[in-house]
Amino acid sequence: MRRIDLRKAQAARLNTIRDINRQIVLNYVREREPISRAEISRETDLQRSTISAIVEALKLEGLVEEVGEGESTGGRRPTMLRLCTKEAIALGVAITPTLTTVATSDLAGRVISQQEFLTDPDPRKTLDEVVELVSKQAQLNRGVEAVGVSLPGLVDPATGTAIYVPYFQWRDVPVGKMIGSAISLPVIIDNDANAVALAELWFGRPEVTDARDFIMVLVAEGVGTGIIFDGQVYRGQRGAAGEFGHMVIGTNAPVACSCGNFDCWEAFSSERATLARYGTLSEGGSSSISFPELVDRALGGEANAKAALVETAHFLSIGISNLVVGFSPEAVVVGGDIARAWSLVEDALTERIERTVRRGLPSARIMPSTLGEKPALRGALSLVLAGKFAAAFAA
Ligand SMILES: [Zn+2]
Numbered sequence: 024m025r026r027i028d029l030r031k032a033q034a035a036r037l038n039t040i041r042d043i044n045r046q047i048v049l050n051y052v053r054e055r056e057p058i059s060r061a062e063i064s065r066e067t068d069l070q071r072s073t074i075s076a077i078v079e080a081l082k083l084e085g086l087v088e089e090v091g092e093g094e095s096t097g098g099r100r101p102t103m104l105r106l107c108t109k110e111a112i113a114l115g116v117a118i119t120p121t122l123t124t125v126a127t128s129d130l131a132g133r134v135i136s137q138q139e140f141l142t143d144p145d146p147r148k149t150l151d152e153v154v155e156l157v158s159k160q161a162q163l164n165r166g167v168e169a170v171g172v173s174l175p176g177l178v179d180p181a182t183g184t185a186i187y188v189p190y191f192q193w194r195d196v197p198v199g200k201m202i203g204s205a206i207s208l209p210v211i212i213d214n215d216a217n218a219v220a221l222a223e224l225w226f227g228r229p230e231v232t233d234a235r236d237f238i239m240v241l242v243a244e245g246v247g248t249g250i251i252f253d254g255q256v257y258r259g260q261r262g263a264a265g266e267f268g269h270m271v272i273g274t275n276a277p278v279a280c281s282c283g284n285f286d287c288w289e290a291f292s293s294e295r296a297t298l299a300r301y302g303t304l305s306e307g308g309s310s311s312i313s314f315p316e317l318v319d320r321a322l323g324g325e326a327n328a329k330a331a332l333v334e335t336a337h338f339l340s341i342g343i344s345n346l347v348v349g350f351s352p353e354a355v356v357v358g359g360d361i362a363r364a365w366s367l368v369e370d371a372l373t374e375r376i377e378r379t380v381r382r383g384l385p386s387a388r389i390m391p392s393t394l395g396e397k398p399a400l401r402g403a404l405s406l407v408l409a410g411k412f413a414a415a416f417a418a
Contacts, residue, residue, distance in 0.1 A: 273291060
């Protein structure tokens with residue numbers, strides 16, 4: 024049972040119950056489409072007239088549409104409903120250390136269009152380019168309601184500020200303000216791992232979306248974690264929770280962590296660490312390849328590439344077991360390009376965690392992300408989309 028927070032509680036209004044029912048109906052359509060009004064009524068015990076009124080409102084708002092008739096269960100064939108996919112509703116901006124992607128998606132999270140450019144270490148240059156692309160898309164897509172931005176660093180979602188992005192040494196960049204002043208749309212910013220965790224919660228595989236508590240481990244240039252606690256992102260003070268990439272797991276990492284230390288989890292488990300290992304194994308000959316290329320080589324059977332990935336998986340499993348012991352989540356989802364090589368890294372990833380479980384702790388499933396390419400982009404879009412489906416108010 025959750026203690027009521029009187030600073031946040033809204034006294035129950037007459038509208039509150041209607042809002043809750045509206046969100047329940049919208050989520051039935053999202054998860055079970057195509058679905059009829061009668062089916063929703065049967066499953067929710069809401070009256071048919073209530074469902075019909077809510078559906079009419081959702082249709083007017085452009086959230087739900089009718090898609091022909093379903094199978095009859097005796098009487099008239101029912102009209103089926105699904106999420107409206109006619110137009111773009113969300114704009115997502117994923118800023119990563121290498122590429123920045125700007126994309127539009129429909130209500131179901133399907134990407135409609137995307138453009139990308141090389142991220143400039145100068146925040147003004149990168150954000151100028153973002154503003155240009157975002158303004159163009161907002162003009163072309165009048166249905167877009169908000170812009171979600173994911174950043175590889177510490178952000179304050181409340182003020183829209185990038186507090187610290189280690190790769191570029193950005194400090195206190197008012198990202199939300201810079202984008203929001205150029206277009207008259209709300210801008211929602213978050214850390215990349217939090218955003219990707221949100222995407223897993225709403226658009227991931229059923230084993231993940233059904234979990235109330237899970238941890239997303241995003242392996243990229245660094246290692247980030249997003250914690251989903253009771254069906255929402257756990258943020259901590261000023262949104263700074265989840266910086267487990269900097270927990271100490273050893274000494275003598277192959278590269279310095281983005282924070283400058285050599286003993287952080289990230290310094291052992293990031294893509295950079297894997298590439299450094301590969302460079303050492305290959306006697307420095309091929310360390311200039313990209314991480315996706317390394318994964319391709321490993322999948323193609325190259326021994327050094329496989330060995331570098333397996334060693335990284337070993338270090339990932341050390342950190343993941345610490346998280347499992349501390350949080351006892353239902354699942355841990357591993358995202359990033361390393362997830363493509365799951366068949367090669369799964370044993371090394373789960374071995375230590377299984378040993379922990381044998382000591383009598385409840386098990387957590389360790390699984391690869393199924394968000395596909397560009398998880399941070401899916402995350403950025405989810406920052407907008409999750410708001411459309413989330414509970415109408417916090418109880
Ligand atoms: Zn660190």
